Amino acid sequence: MPIEIINIDICIATYKRVDLLKKLLESLVVQILDESIKIRIIIIDNDPNASAQSIVNAFFAKKDLPYIYDTQPEKNIAITRNKALDYTDANFLAFIDDDEWATPDWLNNLLLASTQYDADVVFGPVMPQFSEVAPDWISKGGFFNRNASKSGDIKTHGATNNTLIRNPEKFKAIFRFDPEYGLTGGEDTDLFHRLYLNGAKLVWNDAALVYEVIPPERMTVNWLVKRALRGGQIYAKVYLREFSLTQKTIWFFKRINYLCLSVLLLPVTFFMGKHRWVWVLLKITANFGQLNMVFTNKAYQEYK
Template identity: 30%
Template sequence: MNQQETFPHSSVDTEAGAAPLKIAVGVLTYRRLDGIAKLLDVMTRQVRHPARPYHLTMVIVDNDAAGSARTTVESFGQTGAYDLIYVIEQNQGIPFARNRALDSAPPGTDLFCFLDDDEWPVDGWLDAMLETREKNRADCVYGPVQPVYPENPPEYFIKARVFERKKNEDGQRISYAASNNVMFDYPLIRSWNLRFEEKMRFTGGTDYLFFNQAIRRGMQVFWADKALVHDIVPASRMTWKWVLQRQYRLGNTFAVSEVLHGNLKRRIYRAAYGATRVVLGLAMLPAILISPYWGMRALTHLLRGAGMVNGILGHAYQEYKPNAAL
């Protein structure tokens, strides 16, 4: 049986007449106790601007049926900085846990955020999100994620910038979002009955599909450059095997999304686009000998393109399934 526990905090003083927004931050966790503890600790220090009051609830979804994070999470239940909801989702898989997070938001929630359990935001993160939302009348706000490397990381991967993510101008309207640093209009999403695709249980990429569907329905997404989140890159990911498989999976995810929710025209486009990237990647491949950055771009084109073509042909790479293999 799924379990849920709630730990309320005392009311936070706000300006007279300013109705605080009800914000929920969803975090999925699976046997990463140090990460979830660091995140919950950092969230106690969020800066609150008097002109943008809010009532915060942290929604922690433990995807370990044994509830391994319970003791760690419950130790933050009386910080006074936020309400705390702890949920166990026994169906293993990222989309199941994300949907459980959405379903566990308190009644009356205005805005919902997602963060990962290997991340931590700057102290002004939530207010920066709110400021961008206010200035642009945004339905959704997405922010930067900065990698934090282990000691003595492989120099090639640093020069190749393989773990760095795309950045935009502050306040710029963009056409994408992901679940690693995002805030969105909760009632709007619920009115559309949008869910994370549970058929993509172990493939990854359900957040790409989720926000792509929302944007196609009219959701307006804006970039909040000051809403910075730090992301730990473990040494286990700084290997050629992991990097190459990740590039293949990213392309494969785009195609699997089209197979499940796209029409014939979209599938043909994705297959042709993937084939084009394979050709481009092969043409650029010699650059790997002289430039880490351009060499990695070549591999990215080649592997993402191959992932797209194979995805349209029916192969769904299960990155998050135990012992996944190409």
């Protein structure tokens, strides 16, 4: 009986991170997979100068692995990801970011979870790897530890930093990233929530582990506040559109309540360590960001 071949396209959007991209590629070519699983790597460079081209071509010249490299010059992460989708034709599709690297059983664990939970989409954890020693308040606060789910948990949205999609052709009519999110980010949150609303089963798998490099410039209160603001704005933008007027009213007053409580709590936390007051400050900022979207549809453009 012939072996059923499973084809997986791994999509990577990149922008001026050639050293990190090379580390990611090195982790992908050593994935532990059954011989029936065939992977292809699709790299779309958002740099109009094609800064990653030489290193990508040199890397694959020594590998027996199919790949595609192309550029997408417009500064828009959604359009860049869509260009990767234009090349895909596999029965599975994976996403991983260019500042990450995968553990050897990453892809296999995503596949196993897709079968175990009969899931259309599987998300996995992204663990921080600090490029230099993190300040004590960063470590204590756990600001980059974003994984609070258990394997098998149902999700209503997710990110492209560690994801597997089964049979993407099933959702072809809606499986595109919205360019409106191209400078703000959140295009992945929007897409996967739309998939969820259209019947896709989204689950979490804690075993499919990747690591993300955290550079020094992210280990600041300023960066965390901007990320919290944008996160709140994107969350509200994605979810509010499906709410009824009654649901929006209840949601609005809950956010006001959370915001007021956090503001009252903030002075107390000044005596409890920097990680405590920063944590509360981020809650204030995220709630403000959500409320902000009631009055405007413009989110903070992190990638402008």
